[in-house]
Amino acid sequence: MTSMKILIVDDSITIRRIISTALKTVGYSETVEAANGKEALAKLENGNVDFIITDWNMPEMNGLDFIKEVRSKPMYSSLPILMVTTRGTEHDVIEALQAKVNSYIVKPFTPQELKEKIEGILKTVQVNTL
Numbered sequence: 001m002t003s004m005k006i007l008i009v010d011d012s013i014t015i016r017r018i019i020s021t022a023l024k025t026v027g028y029s030e031t032v033e034a035a036n037g038k039e040a041l042a043k044l045e046n047g048n049v050d051f052i053i054t055d056w057n058m059p060e061m062n063g064l065d066f067i068k069e070v071r072s073k074p075m076y077s078s079l080p081i082l083m084v085t086t087r088g089t090e091h092d093v094i095e096a097l098q099a100k101v102n103s104y105i106v107k108p109f110t111p112q113e114l115k116e117k118i119e120g121i122l123k124t125v126q127v128n129t130l
């Protein structure tokens, strides 16, 4: 589980640092980072990403368009995606879920909350592949 490679996508280097530090705290030390959806797609193509944590509001390509692009590729149809954003209205959550994120967390969050979200997603993914 700790060898899982997590792609962190956020236009804020500070937020990326907060997320990667939180992940390390709860046992996930292998991370790669991207500043927007376009960069993230390139990092995905480099391979071996097991899990995506993405922001919504970003320049170049936002998180929602990034997720739609990822889900349009059959090989990534079940790749776990957690959206981390300040956008927490019911409408936003529904739009993200329709784009097929696995789960959604609103900033700010604690490392423990992040861990619980990740583990919740991994359980669902395992159940679905049985």
Ligand SMILES: [Mg+2]
Residues within 6 Å of the ligand: 010, 011, 012, 055, 056, 057, 058
């Ligand atoms: Mg942002």
